[in-house]
Amino acid sequence: MSNRPGGRSARVRADVLDATYAELVQRGYLGMTVENVADRAGVHKTTVYRRWGTVDVLIADALDSSRDVEWPVPDTGTLEGDLIAIATEVVDVFTDPGRSAVPEAVVTAALQSSRARRAKKDFYAARHAQAAVVVTRAIQRGEVPADTDPVEVVRQTCAPLYYRIFITDEPIDRATAEHAARTALAAARAGLLAT
């Protein structure tokens, strides 16, 4: 059966959520409308209104759908290399306007809508769990103390970058990423990031 149950509905959802991301990039959170998402997806707007209702629900569903997508967790052989790769990916996203528009819109949406806020929280929890694998492997290799909190190492790596991006609006580049990664690593090695 090539036409599995739910196939058409799943395709509509995929098209609408792709259109949601594209509209976020083009117009931002405040410029986005349900009508424009429906137009771009080639779906009747009443379908989108009935199934999602508001822009906030569209954004939340788009986040939910991408939450569990396989994410290429780095595996460079050292925790330093892996943390630098994670930090550099954050810098690469936020120095590319075509990619930074989505997380910027998500932060805005989460400040306006509890549904979007919950989806953002779940999204970052999933990303933390995925990224923490690099620390778990490093514990097994004996690179950091056995009681290191893997998620806390990820937080310490990413937090200084997001702080510059969303709060202080200070520049970020590869050197900022490496500094954040190396500081987190040193803190972990010194036993400061224990569970």
Place this chain on the structure above:
Amino acid sequence: MSNRPGGRSARVRADVLDATYAELVQRGYLGMTVENVADRAGVHKTTVYRRWGTVDVLIADALDSSRDVEWPVPDTGTLEGDLIAIATEVVDVFTDPGRSAVPEAVVTAALQSSRARRAKKDFYAARHAQAAVVVTRAIQRGEVPADTDPVEVVRQTCAPLYYRIFITDEPIDRATAEHAARTALAAARAGLLAT
């Protein structure tokens, strides 16, 4: 002369900017209007439109006006105590809805408006410079290496808290504040936060 030149104009500005903060707390960035600010300030709306024009300019001017206000920089006698006080103040603001509304609105506004973004950047740069005094004093006391970057210690103290607040939506409390402060202090002592 009790009625100094510019006195009335300065009073109108103070009233309008107070009203801007109050409206931000009550309605948030998206709910705020120039009319409501004018009404609350008891100023004719054409005056507010002529002088500020938009909500974004009102927010930016409110930030500019509070940027250089004296801020009670902690002076507990140790860098640990001072950094814990700074981190605890962040936690106290963001666990009080009446106080967190303003910085949340400022982050939203800065994502929409370049004028608000510039004001936010200048505001945090000024706060960093003020708070960094606690590190400068600690260098003079010999608590941390002489080449420690004072602002970087402040960033490392605050970043994990703002990351939880705006990005991952994870809980913060006094223990989170102390952990952030102590981790930043240990990193500084280990020479990781040098200029």
